[in-house]
Amino acid sequence: MLMIKLNTVTKKYGSFAAVNNVSFSVETGEYFALLGPNGAGKTTIVKMLLDFTQPTSGSLSINSIPSTQAASRTAIGYMAENHRIPPHLSGWQYLQRCAELLNISRSDATDQCRRIVRQIGMEGRENSKARTYSRGMIQRFGMGAALLGNPKLLLLDEPTSGLDPIGIREIRQLLESLKDQGMTIFLNSHLLSEVEKICDNAAIINQGKLLVKDNIAALIKNGDTLEDVFVRLVKG
Amino acid sequence: MSETRSSIIRIAKYTIVDQVRQKSFIMMFVICALFILLVRNCSQGGFIVNGQTLDDDAVIRVMLKAVFHMIAAGTMLLAGLLSMRVFKRDREEGMQSCILSKPITRWQYVAGKILGLWVLSVVFMFILHSVVFIMISIHLKVVSPEYLMASLLSSFNLFFVVVAVLLFSLLMPDIIAFLCVMGIGIVSFVAEGIVAASQSQLGQAMLQQSGSASDVSRWKVIYYLWPKLSGIQQVASSLISREGFHGFLSIYPFINILIYCLILGALLFWRFRHEDII
Numbered sequence: 001m002l003m004i005k006l007n008t009v010t011k012k013y014g015s016f017a018a019v020n021n022v023s024f025s026v027e028t029g030e031y032f033a034l035l036g037p038n039g040a041g042k043t044t045i046v047k048m049l050l051d052f053t054q055p056t057s058g059s060l061s062i063n064s065i066p067s068t069q070a071a072s073r074t075a076i077g078y079m080a081e082n083h084r085i086p087p088h089l090s091g092w093q094y095l096q097r098c099a100e101l102l103n104i105s106r107s108d109a110t111d112q113c114r115r116i117v118r119q120i121g122m123e124g125r126e127n128s129k130a131r132t133y134s135r136g137m138i139q140r141f142g143m144g145a146a147l148l149g150n151p152k153l154l155l156l157d158e159p160t161s162g163l164d165p166i167g168i169r170e171i172r173q174l175l176e177s178l179k180d181q182g183m184t185i186f187l188n189s190h191l192l193s194e195v196e197k198i199c200d201n202a203a204i205i206n207q208g209k210l211l212v213k214d215n216i217a218a219l220i221k222n223g224d225t226l227e228d229v230f231v232r233l234v235k236g
Numbered sequence: 237m238s239e240t241r242s243s244i245i246r247i248a249k250y251t252i253v254d255q256v257r258q259k260s261f262i263m264m265f266v267i268c269a270l271f272i273l274l275v276r277n278c279s280q281g282g283f284i285v286n287g288q289t290l291d292d293d294a295v296i297r298v299m300l301k302a303v304f305h306m307i308a309a310g311t312m313l314l315a316g317l318l319s320m321r322v323f324k325r326d327r328e329e330g331m332q333s334c335i336l337s338k339p340i341t342r343w344q345y346v347a348g349k350i351l352g353l354w355v356l357s358v359v360f361m362f363i364l365h366s367v368v369f370i371m372i373s374i375h376l377k378v379v380s381p382e383y384l385m386a387s388l389l390s391s392f393n394l395f396f397v398v399v400a401v402l403l404f405s406l407l408m409p410d411i412i413a414f415l416c417v418m419g420i421g422i423v424s425f426v427a428e429g430i431v432a433a434s435q436s437q438l439g440q441a442m443l444q445q446s447g448s449a450s451d452v453s454r455w456k457v458i459y460y461l462w463p464k465l466s467g468i469q470q471v472a473s474s475l476i477s478r479e480g481f482h483g484f485l486s487i488y489p490f491i492n493i494l495i496y497c498l499i500l501g502a503l504l505f506w507r508f509r510h511e512d513i514i
Contacts, residue, residue, distance in 0.1 A: 050337050052513035070341045078337035084330025088257060100246055101338045103239065145334070155337075 009058035020208035033199040077151035081158040083142030087131035116144040135162030247348025311361035319401035320410040386472035403504040428466035464489035
């Protein structure tokens, strides 16, 4: 069953095509990575999936529901690149707000928040104000907020941005542990070594055009790394 | 339907909680508290001018009206100040993308923002008016429940200010949006004054002498079509002075503002629907 479907999607800003006639799909339960250099159009695709911006042409759907409908976002966890939290809120208050917005009952929300704070390794810091958090800590709470409500699909835009190597490893271990739960993951990342370890399939885009979409094992044949394949494809 | 309502109410609640801790809100609250402390001294009664004791009730009613207008104008200022940066702040702090990545529509988000800002402004104004009402009732043993009724009528204006500033803040820099709406309010009050003056005996005589009666009637059309913020204030304050309603003339400002709110509200929802969320 398809979780994400992009059908000949184009997004233009004036005459500049940020995304140019891109079509691909992601199956339910798949760990999928969208790779590309800066400005390739990765974040624009995520934004169109969330209906943050409308495509110039083409259509996108999540779980067979057009992305323009709010219902398509019912079971999505989203973490933005350079995630932000209102500075006057504590991490705990932020998670509670996110849980409320998902219509999770108060007692359930408290249980989930407690579990998630443990999962993201922020126990003991959850009641400090966000203004005292480092970039990495905010990313962790962003990750935590995305996990609330047991989503079927996680849209992660550079989730390891700002994290130290230990934090990156913890996020990777967390994502790997979610595999058993049948969650679908759509990951935008620059960290090709991490993608290689976590994801099943990947697509590479450059200048808004889809260059390749395949199984990672199929992409890295003949002893190449994903980085080698990426550089070869992007540099042409 | 209940989920839609609860989403709007939740966003309104977050808006109120986030706004109450803004510097502009705290500053306005302190200014208003000081102002009420000053008014407190005037409510003692026993006014003497040139050795003659004035009728306390009459003086207090005039004072009540003046205070009523000042509080309403101050709250309109506050509503404008709070509204002008709401979208920008939400965008910068990541709340906009956080909310809209959930199964919440854009119109629910905007409706929640409007509701939160309006409720906060109305409560703020009503509390200030209530404090004045209680002070006067205690000191002079004159109970004027019309005062509170008038306060509620003034809330129409706050709704207009909130919707207009929110819309304009999507089209132009925040401060310009705020100044534009305040400008609309000022023009409305000035026009009301000019029309009142032109209807006085002296004004009528001057107009007849200069022969510019037809020019005035053209301006009157604009006067009636302009947002009647001052009209609502006048109708509301007429309750305090117990002047009573004047038929359609009393209802017209409310119809005028309601139509403006509907048009501006529709434009706001339409404009926000096409905004890119960052």
